[in-house]
Amino acid sequence: MDRYAVIGHPVAHSKSPRMHAQFARQTGQALSYDAVEVEPEVLPAALQALHEQGYRGLNVTLPHKVAVMALCESISARAQIAGAVNTLIRTEHGWRGDNTDGEGFIRDLHRLGFGVTGRRVLVLGAGGAVRGILEPLLRARPATLVVSNRNPWKPEALAEQFRDIGPITPRTHLSLKGDRYDLIVNGTSAGHGGEMIALPGQLLAEGGDCYDLSYGKAFLPFRAWAESQSAARIADGLGMLVEQGAAAFELWRGVRPDTAAVIEMLRAG
Template structure:
């Protein structure tokens, strides 16, 4: 029987995951189907049991379920615990094992783009779920400085405390960034979804500095425009991260890492 996989979320119609995984399957000659399943938050525990009963081999999890799903897994990987969120489920006999491929996806995309972290001064804007998933891998890559700034000033403080066993995270408000200089600025806010960007002091980028937005499509435009006004040497959006984190999930399920270049090109062309 053909192995079945799916992404669950609410809403889910916009998800690019079925397209990405179908192409991964073709490129690695794997026999599988990949569905998109709309799961209402109220029915999440029931839906997870039902998808298990129906024989699904693995699931991707997107908003708003990433945090709640972690509580419903029989076990959770260390990186998913660190992130406090699960985006990949692997079938085991008695339920689902949770993992999180977001941090790995970002690091692979930064490597693909040639963006260095080691020895660099790195600023992360935002302190939500995505940031929880990327702080561990960013710290492991040994930046010279890792600053997290956010609209709600309490969240970076809490993250600095939570991640202190993995390295130093310096909490700041956006206003307090004035006078700082960074080699890389990562926008991990969701402000772009409403066409905005947090208000930032000018001259935050060092000469030759780069910008990366975890968002993609129209949501990445406000930060792209800001990066242009700041004379960023390079800018990239998060479409590459989306594809890389999907490839990491695929590799966890199928034991083979799919090539990502053609999928990324196909998504850009759409």
């Protein structure tokens, strides 16, 4: 049976084994999928060992998404642009790195009917996850794309890095006062500490949508803020998680699973 796994530290909480088991069932694929705890110091040895054990593909989660890049035989263009790898595909002698996070995000927006083209889009945060979604966001041609962050240097660096793909306006959160956006995406990790970042007044235009990359408890502070902005629709990042997993599954197996059913299953707990 073909073997797959997610590697991370910690990894016990990962939803990937349940998700991929369900994809396999749906598509009639015979495969196994494990969660493998890999500490950062042993990442090179672990990748080699998993290759020797015959694994055909790996998902990569925190804290290895950047470090794994130096250990790949080759890296896809989109993973290079994202500056991180979340999917490994077995090659004869090693691993090819790819990144399905941006694809997962944009597919989830599409599934939800949250438009990007021609809309004013604000992204809050400028960390690894945000870097991973900027290319597909720019390619969807928003009217404007603003990235705001607590540390002002990070959005400026992103605007510079993505200049050839499309324009990004770098801002700080407090400088957003008086702006209006049609889609606001929370890409900060503040919700994991039970916090919502400090923002000035009304930022969401009438009929606007709010999307959080976080899900579970970490989504609750942003959801409360989005409600206070009278958002037309509010979504968490569980759909993105499932869509990025489905994109990895398709790279490995050449078949696309039904994500809606798996999102529902994971939401039910």
